[in-house]
Amino acid sequence: MATTENSEAVTQAAGGDAALQDLRYNPADIEARWAERWAEQPDLYAAEPYPSAKPKYYVLEMLPYPSGQLHMGHVRNYSIGDTLARYMWMQGYNVLHPMGWDAFGLPAENAALKNNTPPRQWTLANIVAMKRQMNRVGFSYDWRNEITTCLPDYYRWNQWFFLRMFERGLAYRKKSKVNWCPLCATVLANEQVVNGCCWRHDEQIVEQRDLEQWFLRITRYAQELLDGLAKLDGWPEKVRTMQRNWIGRSEGAEIDFALADECTVPEDEEKARRSGTAILPARDDVKPSGNKIAVFTTRVDTIYGATSLQLAPEHPLVKQMAAGDPALAESVAALLEQQRKAREAGDVGAIEKHGVFTGYYAINPFNGERLPVWVGNYILLDYGTGAIMSVPAHDDRDYEFAKKYGLEIKVVILPRRGGEAVENGERDSLLPFTDEDSLLINSGEFSGLGCQEAQHKMAAVAQEQGFGKPTVTFRLKDWGISRQRYWGTPIPMLYCEKDGIVPVPDSELPVLLPDNVEITQQGGSPLGRIPAFVNATCPKCGGPARRETDTMDTFVDSSWYFYRYTDARNDKAPFATDTVAYWFPIDQYIGGVEHAILHLIYSRFWTRVMRDLGLIENDEPVRRLFTQGMVIRNGAKMSKSKGNVVSPDEMIARYGADATRMYSLFAAPPDRDLDWQEDGVAGVSRFLGRVYRFAIKHGSSAATSEAGSKSTRAAAPASPSPTTQALLRKLHQTIRKITEDFAGRWHFNTDIAAIMELVNLLTAAEPQIAAGEVPDAVLAEILRTLTLLLAPFAPYLAFELWQHIGQTDNLLRAPWPKFDEALAKEEQIEIPVQINGKLRSVICVDADATEEQIRDAALAEPKIAAAIAEKEVARVILVPRKLVNIVVK
RNA sequence: GCGAAAGUGGCGGAACUGGCAGACGCACCAGACUUAGGAUCUGGCGGGGCAACCCAUGGGGGUUCGAGUCCCCCCUUUCGCACCA
Structure with missing residues (x-):
């Protein structure tokens, strides 16, 4: 509709004036014409197939979820990639620039509920719509390799990979507590829980449920994933840090504390009473099975300072201890509830510490001391061993806890301030003292050792004596991929009464996702309600078997999709190994920082699995990663809920695709957030109009005079006019x-500004051009080069001008212009002259003037001469080509 | 609390290695062409002052001939992480 309005306005405005009509930049018209032409050439942006003699360049933007609407974030992301792809083609590379659809996932099911449209139909219709939008913007995708993850020719390979992982023990099933979002009615991966809430529903608190789930053993690669980060120097440091934290490696020791035979003695009971904990009877009646408590610590050097053990409320031993003890069971239940609530609310860090004494004691294996065993609400079962030794003197949390419950505080690390040991009396003010650059005290034979040294020695001693070992713990958990959802890849597994868990044979892949499944909001897997799907035959015994009805997390789809792009129509394998070897790793990957952890860590994991399967040679999928900023409007991220979205369609209809995409590059450097201002788009459109009018005006005469000259040198006359010189200089500087x-900073905003400066200079030179001061051949060369410079940023206009100036070769593959240092060089330069660091004047000198000449010119400059006449010149600082600073007294 | 990035005109942003602060664009003002146009062109546009000049890059110190840029302290914003033993 906006298009119609626009063209009507143009027609009215133009009136009957043919000349004005010709000079009016009408992007709707130009772009429609070229879009149509490009649509007729499906191979227009095709990469040369492997093997190719050209150097390869694989540029990739993160594939979108087909929601049905391209938003400005997409436009920005893809404009960066498209500009780069077009530039690299012009630099002579064989460029692979594919696009696809991350097409499985929840929104399709939600849409099905809402509109009663089958997910498949909804998704495929959205893909058609978004592809149309992408083509309208003019993105240069090689659609021959398009992938759609919800189609069997793609997801069969998810199943194939799953089976390979199952064979190698990388995929396994276990019952586990899972994060459950009641709104999604499905399990969420740890990575999909944000502040205790669902990543899609940030108000919805995630619940815990016990379910049999499939897991991928990403932890087997934890160390390698961590080590690999060090080598990814083409990745933003921020992303590497986030992944490092996520993997969360910590080195320490595991130490076994034996449970003591006797339990509570009266004085401890008294202590418990004083500290306000539940009073517990002496316990020598029941002894828990198993006689030790394993503890993980990163500070084994402080073990002589341990004054209690703290167990997680869910620790198996606690269950046993509480079994015959209702009072303890009740206290533990309360602690668990506090922890669960804090976890759900996402502020586990702010939880008020509570604990309860179990009545049991454990023996510190280093010094034989008896330590009371407590349960603490701040101890997490799923990290380390779910139990800690509490060292109040040297740990903030333990200190807080010990103060609250009146537990003993034993100092075993020499407190120091600024490297100096402090007086005994001062120690308390330094507690808890957690520094590691000190010495052990009160630690038996280890006293006097440095902390680090002691950590190694003590862990070694524990190992020798058989009560512990040095160990490494990771925060990274295995990846739970089961989803109780319909719209995803079926997990290719069968359950046979006789043979148990049986994988679907390769020959039966793909396990097709049935259509016509009723989507409801009931819990459980929708596929479980389709008998035709569930009932299968066991490949081993031929008896009846039940199919797995869960589907895979959609992050599986995106973990390896970029490999498939290199060979997307392969129906024998996920891809051909030699083709992947040619294209990988991806040279440049571009997307939002919101994928810094999930997608990017899963795909690094998948890459290593495929490498170990012998399918690929590279360890890492992506050489360089670029994370672009968000699109902001009115101070908030553009989003439907904020009501501040701007539709790309509307912008394109009003100002053209060239102006819209160019604005998205012009308004801010690509790594920063972009503030969307519609007036800015209008400004870029005006600029393109100026280029258009200038080129139309001068292009025809340039076209006829051009006579095949392809270099500025050849076109330049022997003694050019000052205007000619100035124009050529600016051209080559640009x-x-x-x-x-392009080779470095990627500040496309300043590149576009530079083109604007060039155009400003050209239009300012109109009178000189009209007076014939610039030879046609030079003008032609300038126009040709200007068009090439615009090609990566504004492809529609560039194609239009390319044709207009009589060029017939393919602009997509036209060589990027080379700059000529001699022509770019300034003849005269302005040099600021300061007195005592304050700007006082500016002198103009030859670019190759000697320091002597510059100094003389500066001192002779009338203003300067007057200012220093009465003073003594102490120093003259001369920075060649930059400035003169005269220091006077 | 920890870590990272950032703070420059009315606005988006330039100034890459310390060297003319505000490129380029928007908005605004004035003018031209025009019987209206959300078109195009020309000029102006950080603040103060008639001026020479002075003051300005979140605030305060420092290093330097010279600081938006380097160092120290503080403030603000955004983004990660957050009882991980």
């Missing part, structure tokens, strides 16, 4: 600036 920027 080429240089943009070329260098």
